[in-house]
Amino acid sequence: MISHIDHLVMTTRSFKKCIEFYSEILGMKVETFNGGRKALVFGQQKINLHKYGHKIAPNAYLPVPGSLDICLISLNPLGEIEATLEQNLIKVEIGPVKRTGAQGEIESIYVRDPDLNFI
Numbered sequence: 001m002i003s004h005i006d007h008l009v010m011t012t013r014s015f016k017k018c019i020e021f022y023s024e025i026l027g028m029k030v031e032t033f034n035g036g037r038k039a040l041v042f043g044q045q046k047i048n049l050h051k052y053g054h055k056i057a058p059n060a061y062l063p064v065p066g067s068l069d070i071c072l073i074s075l076n077p078l079g080e081i082e083a084t085l086e087q088n089l090i091k092v093e094i095g096p097v098k099r100t101g102a103q104g105e106i107e108s109i110y111v112r113d114p115d116l117n118f119i
Contacts, residue, residue, distance in 0.1 A: 011063040017114035065115035
């Protein structure tokens with residue numbers, strides 16, 4: 001019945017820091033929609049952004065920064081991603097480690113975004 005994820009909603013304390021991390025470091029595109037709302041676009045999906053303390057209905061029951069734990073897939077080699085993170089002073093918390101993804105075994109590294117989400 002379900003074929004894929006269209007979008008997720010992430011709550012952030014700072015649009016500026018969040019957008020810088022996901023666009024400048026991870027390469028996502030920034031989209032403005034519906035009168036000024038912001039989203040991070042990659043592939044065929046996006047992450048809509050909500051500002052903490054300014055709920056947009058409908059919303060999650062308890063939308064708070066730092067509650068997201070998400071696995072993103074890249075076409076770039078892991079070493080290249082690690083080098084980009086290092087150049088931008090982003091600390092790898094775990095990895096590289098083998099994990100089981102939706103399509104089988106993957107090699108992962110884990111970092112925290114500016115809101116302390118686990119990425």
